[in-house]
Amino acid sequence: MTRMPSAERRRQLTAAAIRAMARDGVARTTTRSIAAEAGVSLSVFHYCFDSKQALVESVITTITDDYVTVVKEALRPRATLEETVRAGFQAYWEHVRAHPDAHMLTYELTQYALRQPGFEHLARRQYEMYGDAYTELIEQLGDSMDFRLSVPVPVLARYLAAMTDGLTLNYLVLGDAAVWTAVLDTVTAHIAGLVVTDVTGREESRPG
Template identity: 45%
Template structure:
């Protein structure tokens, strides 16, 4: 098996271990056992456990934002595109709750482990960049401007989605959660201004 394929399998194995057993139990040994590989292969593919966790977070972030990005690009008026994008993100939350729970665990783990703090910063920076990208694309394609700075709107969206996801992981109240998404989309539209 090529090194690239081994890396991919180790990343997938790390996801499985963390979803099933939690982040603290995802030791290097547990991950290679899950992947059915010898321990030496891990050190051949990754410099450290931190590097593997960075890859896990990057894959999670890409996966959780890609569906929203695609839905946003499907067309329709701005209200429809925002609604579709938020809905696509939310479908991912409900389909893969374990992965979203792992993302919170990884954030808290990284903040508490000396030398791992940068993982949490990178994770949230990537979320903010994804939101900023969609907001900038919306402004360009729709010929509008946002009346609030894009970086502030991105942080607002991230805070709402983050909090809503965590709340849903606790109570699994999909109906009320989707209503919050609808309200969020409507609220976002109140920050639309005409291009000058």
Template identity: 50%
Template sequence: MPRVSADTRRDLLVEAAIRVMVRDGVAKATVRSIVAEAEMPLGVFHYCFRSKEELLNQVIETIAGHTVEPALDELRRPGTLQERLDGAVNAYWRHVVANPDEHRVTYELTSYAVRQAGLEHMARTQYEKYIESFTAVLDLLASGAGVTWRVPVPVLSRYLTAMVDGVTLLWLNEGGDDRLARQALDCAVTYLLDQAEPVS
């Protein structure tokens, strides 16, 4: 392939890994299958990543970024607190509906990690990253709207992680009832709005 930077090669390998995992499952996503998907020599992988674990962590971050970044963009737009929250939820849900298999990979990665000796911590790290993302959302909302939260942010971020993660998993496994899933997410939005109070 043309000469490209190590960072670009890393990104290409991560996207190739996601495609392989979506198609074949996490357990079958070997280093050889990933570099073949990326159309790179095997040696390039070891140049870009110290281990498969490092790649898997990057896969988790990348998939999370596919949903978090569009949501954060919506939160930065002008509008009321509810309008910005609704926009963020819409951005997240559009990605889920358009890429259900990518989201299935995230759950498969969790199960895979907890059953692999030496990788158990990856599942914990995965959810720590989700909590960090929701903490960033709450901080961005609070600063932009001039509000504070009645519930401590560490608690609220865990509530949101559990709600969004649970609704997504349920939607993936019950056959994709968009209407009910969105109504459930709207309940979380309503709850969050109730926790906001103006900064005195």
């Protein structure tokens, strides 16, 4: 077996776990089946992860980081804030359409963690990560486009996390891809409407 740095081996095992869990379900995926999926011995798994709990956390982090990176790259400043926000939502939406199994897995991971004794904190951490990711995206956009919001950033971050969580599940259940252009346009207009404007109707710069 080719020797790999431990960090690279963990990434390999995490990717194998995502494939196995998406195919077989979280509860039915064992450390042994993950090792087999990755083509390594069980001892290699236990060298990289001291428990299934640690692996589940790595899976949650990897999936979240993957789509956050996609949105970050899409949030390049455009002619207007609304166009920029729309591009970010579009990038996320395209990721959902391209990787429905990975997004479906996130909901299963939440339920699994909530029901599995000792794993409950992973569900909480999963949703904290969603809020942290949106906070970072909002701050990135604020730095590049210089605007002020009518609501605190933590409030908007949690709202966006809840909104995209619900919309994603709605799509996974109902499909109806054709209606999503109008849905994303509506969400974009709402978010853009939270930018504070001055009496002339221009976007007001942040203080300082």
